[in-house]
Amino acid sequence: MNSHNNHINYIELYANNLEAIKSFYNKVFGWTFTDYGPTYTSFSNSGLAGGFEHTDKPITNGALVIIQHDDLETIKAKITDSGCEISVDIFSFPGGKRFQFIDPSGNELGVWSEE
Template identity: 45%
Template sequence: MAHSGSNHKIDYIELAVADIGRSRQFYGAAFGWTFTDYGPDYCEFNDGRLRGGFTTFGAPKPGGPLIVLYADDLEDAERRTKVAGADIVKPIFAFPGGRRFHFTDPDGYELAVWSAQ
Protein backbone atom coordinates (compact mmCIF):
# COMPACT_ATOMS: atom_id res chain seq x y z
CA MET A 1 0.00 0.00 0.00
CA ALA A 2 1.40 3.42 -0.96
CA HIS A 3 1.73 5.98 1.81
CA SER A 4 0.56 9.56 1.48
CA GLY A 5 2.91 12.43 2.30
CA SER A 6 0.91 12.85 5.51
CA ASN A 7 1.58 9.37 6.87
CA HIS A 8 2.64 9.59 10.54
CA LYS A 9 2.51 13.44 10.53
CA ILE A 10 0.39 15.72 12.70
CA ASP A 11 -2.65 16.32 10.51
CA TYR A 12 -5.16 18.23 12.61
CA ILE A 13 -5.51 19.89 16.01
CA GLU A 14 -8.86 20.22 17.76
CA LEU A 15 -9.57 22.48 20.73
CA ALA A 16 -12.70 22.42 22.86
CA VAL A 17 -13.73 26.06 23.41
CA ALA A 18 -16.48 27.83 25.33
CA ASP A 19 -17.37 30.28 22.54
CA ILE A 20 -16.50 29.63 18.89
CA GLY A 21 -17.09 33.27 17.92
CA ARG A 22 -14.67 34.48 20.58
CA SER A 23 -12.02 31.98 19.43
CA ARG A 24 -12.49 33.03 15.79
CA GLN A 25 -12.13 36.68 16.75
CA PHE A 26 -9.00 36.06 18.83
CA TYR A 27 -7.08 33.84 16.39
CA GLY A 28 -8.19 35.86 13.37
CA ALA A 29 -7.02 39.12 14.97
CA ALA A 30 -3.81 37.77 16.46
CA PHE A 31 -2.62 35.54 13.60
CA GLY A 32 -4.83 36.10 10.54
CA TRP A 33 -6.26 32.58 10.52
CA THR A 34 -9.27 31.83 8.29
CA PHE A 35 -12.33 29.81 9.25
CA THR A 36 -15.01 27.52 7.87
CA ASP A 37 -18.13 26.94 9.94
CA TYR A 38 -19.71 23.49 10.13
CA GLY A 39 -22.79 24.29 12.18
CA PRO A 40 -23.10 26.00 15.55
CA ASP A 41 -20.80 23.58 17.40
CA TYR A 42 -17.83 23.26 15.06
CA CYS A 43 -15.54 25.61 13.19
CA GLU A 44 -12.45 24.63 11.23
CA PHE A 45 -9.45 26.96 11.28
CA ASN A 46 -6.66 27.20 8.74
CA ASP A 47 -3.40 28.97 9.47
CA GLY A 48 -2.24 28.60 5.86
CA ARG A 49 -0.27 25.44 6.60
CA LEU A 50 -2.18 23.40 9.18
CA ARG A 51 -5.87 22.94 9.77
CA GLY A 52 -7.68 22.26 12.99
CA GLY A 53 -10.99 22.85 14.67
CA PHE A 54 -12.79 24.60 17.49
CA THR A 55 -15.66 22.65 19.02
CA THR A 56 -18.14 23.21 21.80
CA PHE A 57 -18.60 19.44 22.20
CA GLY A 58 -16.89 19.27 25.59
CA ALA A 59 -15.39 21.69 28.04
CA PRO A 60 -12.11 23.52 27.41
CA LYS A 61 -9.15 21.50 28.72
CA PRO A 62 -6.11 23.76 29.04
CA GLY A 63 -2.87 21.86 29.39
CA GLY A 64 -1.61 18.92 27.42
CA PRO A 65 0.76 19.35 24.50
CA LEU A 66 2.17 22.81 23.90
CA ILE A 67 1.13 24.14 20.50
CA VAL A 68 3.92 26.30 19.09
CA LEU A 69 3.41 28.80 16.26
CA TYR A 70 6.19 30.45 14.25
CA ALA A 71 6.60 34.19 13.60
CA ASP A 72 9.16 36.00 11.48
CA ASP A 73 8.72 39.09 13.71
CA LEU A 74 8.37 37.91 17.29
CA GLU A 75 7.79 41.37 18.80
CA ASP A 76 4.98 42.05 16.33
CA ALA A 77 3.41 38.66 17.10
CA GLU A 78 3.55 39.38 20.83
CA ARG A 79 1.99 42.83 20.29
CA ARG A 80 -0.80 41.42 18.08
CA THR A 81 -1.47 38.65 20.57
CA LYS A 82 -1.83 41.18 23.42
CA VAL A 83 -4.10 43.44 21.34
CA ALA A 84 -6.28 40.43 20.52
CA GLY A 85 -6.77 39.84 24.26
CA ALA A 86 -4.15 37.26 25.26
CA ASP A 87 -2.42 37.12 28.59
CA ILE A 88 1.35 36.83 28.13
CA VAL A 89 2.44 34.21 30.66
CA LYS A 90 6.12 34.07 29.61
CA PRO A 91 7.46 37.21 27.90
CA ILE A 92 9.97 36.84 25.08
CA PHE A 93 12.97 34.81 26.17
CA ALA A 94 15.95 33.25 24.42
CA PHE A 95 16.51 29.51 24.13
CA PRO A 96 18.99 27.47 22.06
CA GLY A 97 17.85 27.99 18.49
CA GLY A 98 15.84 31.19 18.87
CA ARG A 99 13.43 33.13 21.05
CA ARG A 100 9.81 32.65 22.06
CA PHE A 101 6.96 33.75 24.30
CA HIS A 102 3.96 31.96 25.80
CA PHE A 103 0.40 33.22 26.06
CA THR A 104 -3.00 31.98 27.11
CA ASP A 105 -5.98 32.31 24.79
CA PRO A 106 -9.52 33.24 25.91
CA ASP A 107 -10.23 29.64 27.02
CA GLY A 108 -7.02 29.31 29.03
CA TYR A 109 -5.01 27.23 26.55
CA GLU A 110 -1.29 28.01 26.75
CA LEU A 111 0.44 28.33 23.39
CA ALA A 112 3.86 29.60 22.38
CA VAL A 113 5.21 31.61 19.46
CA TRP A 114 8.84 31.24 18.46
CA SER A 115 11.24 32.79 16.00
CA ALA A 116 14.74 31.89 14.86
CA GLN A 117 15.58 35.63 14.88
Protein backbone atom coordinates (compact mmCIF):
# COMPACT_ATOMS: atom_id res chain seq x y z
CA MET A 1 0.00 0.00 0.00
CA ASN A 2 1.26 3.44 -0.92
CA SER A 3 2.43 5.44 2.12
CA HIS A 4 0.11 8.28 1.05
CA ASN A 5 -3.05 6.17 1.02
CA ASN A 6 -5.64 7.21 3.58
CA HIS A 7 -3.83 10.46 4.49
CA ILE A 8 -5.48 13.86 4.40
CA ASN A 9 -3.79 15.38 1.40
CA TYR A 10 -5.65 18.52 0.40
CA ILE A 11 -8.13 21.05 1.78
CA GLU A 12 -10.60 22.69 -0.54
CA LEU A 13 -12.46 25.86 0.43
CA TYR A 14 -15.20 27.87 -1.25
CA ALA A 15 -14.94 31.55 -2.10
CA ASN A 16 -17.40 34.04 -3.55
CA ASN A 17 -14.59 36.23 -4.96
CA LEU A 18 -11.36 34.48 -5.94
CA GLU A 19 -9.37 37.67 -6.50
CA ALA A 20 -10.29 39.02 -3.05
CA ILE A 21 -9.53 35.71 -1.31
CA LYS A 22 -6.14 35.40 -3.08
CA SER A 23 -5.25 38.97 -2.16
CA PHE A 24 -6.19 38.44 1.49
CA TYR A 25 -4.28 35.17 2.02
CA ASN A 26 -1.26 36.43 0.08
CA LYS A 27 -1.07 39.72 1.96
CA VAL A 28 -1.78 38.31 5.44
CA PHE A 29 -0.13 34.86 5.32
CA GLY A 30 2.18 34.95 2.29
CA TRP A 31 0.39 32.15 0.44
CA THR A 32 0.98 31.87 -3.32
CA PHE A 33 -1.61 30.79 -5.90
CA THR A 34 -1.90 28.92 -9.19
CA ASP A 35 -5.09 29.47 -11.20
CA TYR A 36 -6.76 26.53 -12.98
CA GLY A 37 -9.32 28.32 -15.08
CA PRO A 38 -11.69 31.06 -13.97
CA THR A 39 -13.34 29.13 -11.11
CA TYR A 40 -10.45 27.47 -9.25
CA THR A 41 -7.14 28.45 -7.68
CA SER A 42 -4.78 26.32 -5.63
CA PHE A 43 -2.65 27.67 -2.81
CA SER A 44 0.82 26.80 -1.57
CA ASN A 45 3.19 27.91 1.20
CA SER A 46 0.39 27.16 3.67
CA GLY A 47 1.64 23.98 5.36
CA LEU A 48 -0.92 21.78 3.55
CA ALA A 49 -1.92 21.88 -0.11
CA GLY A 50 -5.32 23.28 -0.91
CA GLY A 51 -7.43 25.42 -3.13
CA PHE A 52 -10.43 27.70 -3.44
CA GLU A 53 -13.39 26.95 -5.69
CA HIS A 54 -15.64 29.80 -6.76
CA THR A 55 -19.28 29.61 -5.75
CA ASP A 56 -22.15 32.05 -5.94
CA LYS A 57 -23.98 30.23 -3.13
CA PRO A 58 -23.81 31.41 0.48
CA ILE A 59 -20.94 29.68 2.26
CA THR A 60 -21.89 27.97 5.52
CA ASN A 61 -19.37 25.11 5.66
CA GLY A 62 -16.67 26.05 3.21
CA ALA A 63 -14.06 23.34 3.77
CA LEU A 64 -13.79 20.07 1.85
CA VAL A 65 -11.16 17.70 3.27
CA ILE A 66 -9.54 15.54 0.59
CA ILE A 67 -8.03 12.10 1.36
CA GLN A 68 -5.55 10.50 -1.04
CA HIS A 69 -5.92 6.88 -2.20
CA ASP A 70 -4.42 5.04 -5.18
CA ASP A 71 -7.49 2.90 -5.92
CA LEU A 72 -10.65 5.00 -6.13
CA GLU A 73 -12.94 2.13 -7.12
CA THR A 74 -11.89 -0.02 -4.14
CA ILE A 75 -12.15 2.77 -1.57
CA LYS A 76 -15.46 3.93 -3.06
CA ALA A 77 -16.84 0.39 -2.65
CA LYS A 78 -15.68 0.32 0.99
CA ILE A 79 -17.45 3.62 1.61
CA THR A 80 -20.73 2.47 0.07
CA ASP A 81 -20.46 -0.95 1.78
CA SER A 82 -20.25 0.98 5.05
CA GLY A 83 -23.61 2.57 4.29
CA CYS A 84 -22.37 6.00 3.27
CA GLU A 85 -23.59 7.98 0.27
CA ILE A 86 -21.48 9.04 -2.69
CA SER A 87 -22.39 12.71 -3.17
CA VAL A 88 -20.28 13.32 -6.30
CA ASP A 89 -19.26 10.36 -8.45
CA ILE A 90 -15.73 9.91 -9.82
CA PHE A 91 -14.66 12.71 -12.16
CA SER A 92 -11.40 13.76 -13.79
CA PHE A 93 -9.58 17.05 -13.29
CA PRO A 94 -6.10 18.27 -14.24
CA GLY A 95 -3.75 15.96 -12.34
CA GLY A 96 -6.11 13.23 -11.23
CA LYS A 97 -9.56 11.90 -10.43
CA ARG A 98 -11.82 12.39 -7.43
CA PHE A 99 -15.17 11.60 -5.84
CA GLN A 100 -16.96 12.91 -2.76
CA PHE A 101 -18.95 11.16 -0.05
CA ILE A 102 -21.03 11.89 3.03
CA ASP A 103 -19.70 10.32 6.24
CA PRO A 104 -21.97 8.93 9.01
CA SER A 105 -22.15 12.36 10.70
CA GLY A 106 -23.13 14.18 7.50
CA ASN A 107 -19.69 15.64 6.68
CA GLU A 108 -18.76 15.75 3.01
CA LEU A 109 -15.21 14.65 2.19
CA GLY A 110 -13.37 13.84 -1.02
CA VAL A 111 -11.01 11.05 -2.09
CA TRP A 112 -8.57 11.62 -4.93
CA SER A 113 -5.97 9.74 -6.91
CA GLU A 114 -3.30 10.81 -9.36
CA GLU A 115 -3.92 9.65 -12.92
